[in-house]
Amino acid sequence: MASLRDVAARADVSFQTVSKVLNGKGAVAPATRRRILDAAEELGYVPNALARSLQSRSSLTLGVITVDFASATPARFLVGIEREARQHGLSVLLSSLEPDGSDCVRYLRVLMERRVDGIIMNAPATEEDEEVGRVLRTGPPAVSLHDIAGGGVPRVSPESAGTAALPIRHLLALGHRRIAMVTGLRRQHSARRRTAVYRQVLAEHGVPYDPRLVEDGGWQVEGGYAATHRLLDRAGDLTAIYAQNDFMAVGVLNALHERGRRVPDDCSVVGCDDHPVAARTIPPLTTVRMPFFDTGAAAVRLLLDRVASGGAPPDDTVLPVSMVYRASTGPAGA
Amino acid sequence: MASLRDVAARADVSFQTVSKVLNGKGAVAPATRRRILDAAEELGYVPNALARSLQSRSSLTLGVITVDFASATPARFLVGIEREARQHGLSVLLSSLEPDGSDCVRYLRVLMERRVDGIIMNAPATEEDEEVGRVLRTGPPAVSLHDIAGGGVPRVSPESAGTAALPIRHLLALGHRRIAMVTGLRRQHSARRRTAVYRQVLAEHGVPYDPRLVEDGGWQVEGGYAATHRLLDRAGDLTAIYAQNDFMAVGVLNALHERGRRVPDDCSVVGCDDHPVAARTIPPLTTVRMPFFDTGAAAVRLLLDRVASGGAPPDDTVLPVSMVYRASTGPAGA
DNA sequence: CCAGCATAGGCGAACGTTCGCCTATGCGCT
DNA sequence: AGCGCATAGGCGAACGTTCGCCTATGCTGG
Numbered sequence: 001m002a003s004l005r006d007v008a009a010r011a012d013v014s015f016q017t018v019s020k021v022l023n024g025k026g027a028v029a030p031a032t033r034r035r036i037l038d039a040a041e042e043l044g045y046v047p048n049a050l051a052r053s054l055q056s057r058s059s060l061t062l063g064v065i066t067v068d069f070a071s072a073t074p075a076r077f078l079v080g081i082e083r084e085a086r087q088h089g090l091s092v093l094l095s096s097l098e099p100d101g102s103d104c105v106r107y108l109r110v111l112m113e114r115r116v117d118g119i120i121m122n123a124p125a126t127e128e129d130e131e132v133g134r135v136l137r138t139g140p141p142a143v144s145l146h147d148i149a150g151g152g153v154p155r156v157s158p159e160s161a162g163t164a165a166l167p168i169r170h171l172l173a174l175g176h177r178r179i180a181m182v183t184g185l186r187r188q189h190s191a192r193r194r195t196a197v198y199r200q201v202l203a204e205h206g207v208p209y210d211p212r213l214v215e216d217g218g219w220q221v222e223g224g225y226a227a228t229h230r231l232l233d234r235a236g237d238l239t240a241i242y243a244q245n246d247f248m249a250v251g252v253l254n255a256l257h258e259r260g261r262r263v264p265d266d267c268s269v270v271g272c273d274d275h276p277v278a279a280r281t282i283p284p285l286t287t288v289r290m291p292f293f294d295t296g297a298a299a300v301r302l303l304l305d306r307v308a309s310g311g312a313p314p315d316d317t318v319l320p321v322s323m324v325y326r327a328s329t330g331p332a333g334a
Numbered sequence: 335m336a337s338l339r340d341v342a343a344r345a346d347v348s349f350q351t352v353s354k355v356l357n358g359k360g361a362v363a364p365a366t367r368r369r370i371l372d373a374a375e376e377l378g379y380v381p382n383a384l385a386r387s388l389q390s391r392s393s394l395t396l397g398v399i400t401v402d403f404a405s406a407t408p409a410r411f412l413v414g415i416e417r418e419a420r421q422h423g424l425s426v427l428l429s430s431l432e433p434d435g436s437d438c439v440r441y442l443r444v445l446m447e448r449r450v451d452g453i454i455m456n457a458p459a460t461e462e463d464e465e466v467g468r469v470l471r472t473g474p475p476a477v478s479l480h481d482i483a484g485g486g487v488p489r490v491s492p493e494s495a496g497t498a499a500l501p502i503r504h505l506l507a508l509g510h511r512r513i514a515m516v517t518g519l520r521r522q523h524s525a526r527r528r529t530a531v532y533r534q535v536l537a538e539h540g541v542p543y544d545p546r547l548v549e550d551g552g553w554q555v556e557g558g559y560a561a562t563h564r565l566l567d568r569a570g571d572l573t574a575i576y577a578q579n580d581f582m583a584v585g586v587l588n589a590l591h592e593r594g595r596r597v598p599d600d601c602s603v604v605g606c607d608d609h610p611v612a613a614r615t616i617p618p619l620t621t622v623r624m625p626f627f628d629t630g631a632a633a634v635r636l637l638l639d640r641v642a643s644g645g646a647p648p649d650d651t652v653l654p655v656s657m658v659y660r661a662s663t664g665p666a667g668a
Numbered sequence: 669c670c671a672g673c674a675t676a677g678g679c680g681a682a683c684g685t686t687c688g689c690c691t692a693t694g695c696g697c698t
Numbered sequence: 699a700g701c702g703c704a705t706a707g708g709c710g711a712a713c714g715t716t717c718g719c720c721t722a723t724g725c726t727g728g
Contacts, residue, residue, distance in 0.1 A: 669728100670727105670728095671726105671727095671728090672725105672726085672727090672728105673724105673725085673726085673727105674723105674724090674725085674726095675722100675723085675724085675725100676721100676722085676723085676724105677720100677721090677722090677723105678719105678720080678721075678722095679718105679719085679720075679721095680717105680718095680719090680720100681716100681717090681718095681719105682715100682716090682717090683714105683715085683716090684713105685712100685713085686711100686712085686713090687710105687711090687712090688709105688710095688711095689708105689709085689710090689711105690707100690708080690709075690710100691706100691707090691708075691709095692705100692706085692707090692708095693704105693705085693706085693707105694703105694704090694705085694706105695702105695703090695704085695705100696701105696702095696703090696704105697700100697701085697702090697703105698699100698700095698701090
């Protein structure tokens with residue numbers, strides 16, 4: 001692969017002059033310029049970004065560490081991140097983690113070795129990992145979609161309280177009192193926080209908390225399905241179910257169908273995320289719309305601000321969520 | 335950020351000796367070794383992969399160019415690619431394209447500038463782009479999940495003929511004759527190829543081809559929904575629908591439900607991909623299982639072979655697909 | 669007692685850039 | 699005629715590595 005020197009030799013100038021021409025800096029005579037451009041063209045010269053980065057001390061790369069994005073949610077964050085990064089001329093170096101996040105520190109190190117300009121974390125599994133927090137604080141500027149142990153890393157995320165409060169209030173307003181919830185992996189902060197909000201909103205409306213109405217669905221379709229069967233087995237009087245994401249809600253709908261419970265007449269269902277599929281489940285799903293792409297984009301912008309300013313970590317950013325009302329919810333006891 | 339030189343100064347040796355110690359090459363006295371390791375530790379030394387790549391002429395990076403992976407299919411390929419790459423110690427540089435693939439050449443150039451060791455393409459929109467083919471042939475070894483104009487780039491993909499032949503044969507065996515198909519974007523090769531196979535399989539069974547039974551669903555849930563309504567409007571006698579992916583099948587099921595057609599009694603439905611959601615639609619969806627992760631992984635392995643051997647592009651790799659039978663299909667006229 | 673060799677570590681060069689500074693040429697002005 | 703200045707382009711250095719080769723020291727064996 002041709003280098004500046006090769007082009008220079010062919011155009012009979014010094015390689016620094018070639019650099020000048022190719023970067024449009026410095027004064028160069030039109031004829032020389034032409035000769036250099038031709039030589040570069042003929043040799044198929046492609047600049048070496050590695051060398052450039054080495055010299056300029058900026059790799060124009062963002063590192064992204066994400067939970068396995070085979071599921072919909074992380075993939076959509078990732079899309080938002082990638083799109084925004086691209087718009088700023090940055091490349092994205094992608095690392096996905098084991099489900100338990102055990103290899104996070106290792107990948108952080110790889111990103112640091114590659115001198116990425118910034119790091120975006122989307123790894124709920126590492127929320128309590130002190131080591132991850134420590135490494136993040138010593139490395140390049142970082143932003144996280146989740147909590148980071150020990151702080152110092154600004155967070156950008158959809159309003160987590162709202163994702164539980166909105167649907168529960170909606171169901172309460174419809175007259176429901178026995179409201180079940182299918183959670184994501186309960187050992188994760190985000191699922192636990194939503195559970196706390198669930199309890200609090202119920203309490204505000206004078207509805208007692210019943211732990212038998214909460215089941216772990218592990219974020220997956222099958223988990224939502226199995227959780228619903230368990231819920232119906234031990235709390236058959238429930239009249240509504242909130243699933244913490246739409247995929248689990250698909251499993252919920254299926255299980256209710258199997259049990260002969262009509263939706264929404266016998267049981268209302270609310271999902272979360274507003275995945276395209278939610279619009280066409282049977283019945284179409286009332287759900288919480290999450291600003292996935294915007295969150296990813298906001299994370300990138302925040303990171304770039306940090307890189308540019310070099311200042312202290314800014315405040316957390318919270319993006320609003322909203323309800324989408326469809327046919328899967330109705331008045332209690334209809 | 336500390337460099338070899340900084341560590342060397344602190345340990346009072348030459349920086350090359352530090353390099354030796356840190357890479358475990360060459361003979362170094364235990365005491366010196368200790369001093370160097372301590373110095374590196376104290377300074378928080380992190381090697382500079384950029385400089386290393388410059389010298390070693392290998393970036394240990396794979397470039398991936400993919401269609402927008404907000405939809406399920408490309409995301410799952412990507413996961414397969416990323417997992418396999420990780421296992422080989424390679425990082426993944428991610429670029430996603432505009433829907434029309436117009437920025438493909440630009441991103442290829444970025445990858446070449448960054449001296450990636452190989453390129454994996456997952457961009458159906460550029461299948462006919464001659465320029466893309468040309469650039470790919472001059473760059474580092476590449477592998478594509480789709481066709482590349484002008485050839486020279488080995489292809490790794492699920493068996494495309496099977497994805498249409500299997501479900502159509504299944505429906506024919508159930509006695510269906512009026513079999514409709516909801517395609518992906520029809521201007522793409524893969525969708526067109528499946529249409530050709532659809533015609534051929536029908537012909538083999540003596541069933542005439544009726545263009546009114548084929549509709550474009552554009553790969554999306556809503557597209558599948560709208561296409562089904564159009565199909566029912568103009569060919570109400572259909573008894574089965576094959577949707578070229580599961581998300582469109584969700585839309586198909588919903589539209590049939592709206593029209594009061596029971597599945598599978600009044601109309602059978604087959605999807606494609608075996609997305610987790612397919613197992614819990616109402617009714618659960620008969621579908622084609624695609625080896626997404628395996629395909630991504632196979633692409634990486636093929637690419638690594640090419641990088642290692644430096645040989646000529648190997649043959650195309652085709653991975654088998656299979657049927658998953660669920661409740662959405664049944665005998666015709668049941 | 670010295671050749672020979674293993675061991676420890678230094679040193680120069682190269683990878684491909686960018687940047688700042690220096691020099692040579694030519695021209696206009698007083 | 700001579701000064702100064704703009705223009706064109708050369709040159710050295712630096713970014714942080716790795717690699718191969720060289721040298722100094724000390725030990726072993728004949």
